[in-house]
Amino acid sequence: TQLLEQSPQFLSIQEGENLTVYCNSSSVFSSLQWYRQEPGEGPVLLVTVVTGGEVKKLKRLTFQFGDARKDSSLHITAAQPGDTGLYLCAGAPSGGGADGLTFGKGTHLIIQP
Amino acid sequence: KAGVTQTPRYLIKTRGQQVTLSCSPISGHRSVSWYQQTPGQGLQFLFEYFSETQRNKGNFPGRFSGRQFSNSRSEMNVSTLELGDSALYLCASSRDGDTEAFFGQGTRLTVV
Numbered sequence: 306t307q308l309l310e311q312s313p314q315f316l317s318i319q320e321g322e323n324l325t326v327y328c329n330s331s332s333v334f335s336s337l338q339w340y341r342q343e344p345g346e347g348p349v350l351l352v353t354v355v356t357g358g359e360v361k362k363l364k365r366l367t368f369q370f371g372d373a374r375k376d377s378s379l380h381i382t383a384a385q386p387g388d389t390g391l392y393l394c395a396g397a398p399s400g401g402g403a404d405g406l407t408f409g410k411g412t413h414l415i416i417q418p
Numbered sequence: 419k420a421g422v423t424q425t426p427r428y429l430i431k432t433r434g435q436q437v438t439l440s441c442s443p444i445s446g447h448r449s450v451s452w453y454q455q456t457p458g459q460g461l462q463f464l465f466e467y468f469s470e471t472q473r474n475k476g477n478f479p480g481r482f483s484g485r486q487f488s489n490s491r492s493e494m495n496v497s498t499l500e501l502g503d504s505a506l507y508l509c510a511s512s513r514d515g516d517t518e519a520f521f522g523q524g525t526r527l528t529v530v
Contacts, residue, residue, distance in 0.1 A: 335517070336517055338517070338518060338519075340521075345523070345524075345526075346523050346524070347422070347424075347508050347510075347521030347522050347523050347524050348461075348508070348519075348521045349521070350518055350519065350520065353517070353518055393460075393461065395461075395519075397517035405451055405453075405463035405465075405466055405474050405476060406451075406463060406517065406519060407463070408453075408460055408461035408462075409460065410459075410460035411460060
């Protein structure tokens with residue numbers, strides 16, 4: 306069974322601060338995705354990283370895939386209240402598999418004005 | 419392009435009853451997956467359907483079942499409901515061969 310561990314579970318910071326969320330596993334994934342979910346809504350895909358060492362930027366968000374494709378990080382620069390939400394990482398099984406996407410339990414992020 | 423549509427948004431059921439949830443994928447997407455989300459366990463994979471066939475299945479009891487129709491719409495059924503089945507049930511559609519999932523708003527099921 307593949308597991309993804311996210312840290313921290315909860316994070317509350319002031320507007321303008323920077324933060325990093327981590328997603329770690331002992332398993333190799335063919336790709337890793339980051340989603341943001343707001344209360345009462347489904348997760349919304351932010352980015353997919355595929356290649357080990359890959360870095361992708363989405364405005365103030367920077368996503369990195371580990372060289373061994375086992376871990377990923379999400380860095381937010383100058384956080385804003387609109388960044389508040391549940392951030393989920395999800396891994397697609399390497400070499401195919403019958404388990405669908407494996408999700409971490411998420412990081413609850415609150416940005417206070 | 420319309421997104422993934424799930425109905426109903428909210429349901430309250432009694433223990434022992436059964437429930438059917440519906441999902442209409444994004445037009446052109448033939449893969450539909452279902453997930454259960456709870457505060458304690460997070461998002462857990464239930465099953466995936468492609469071309470009316472169950473292609474993948476998670477580790478859930480047989481009370482959880484699903485099906486897919488020729489127009490790619492999917493339904494999931496939970497029989498003999500238990501209190502622990504209370505959760506947000508999410509449906510996601512994908513293009514064939516693509517792991518990126520596009521989620522609906524979910525159905526919030528409460529079992530009392």
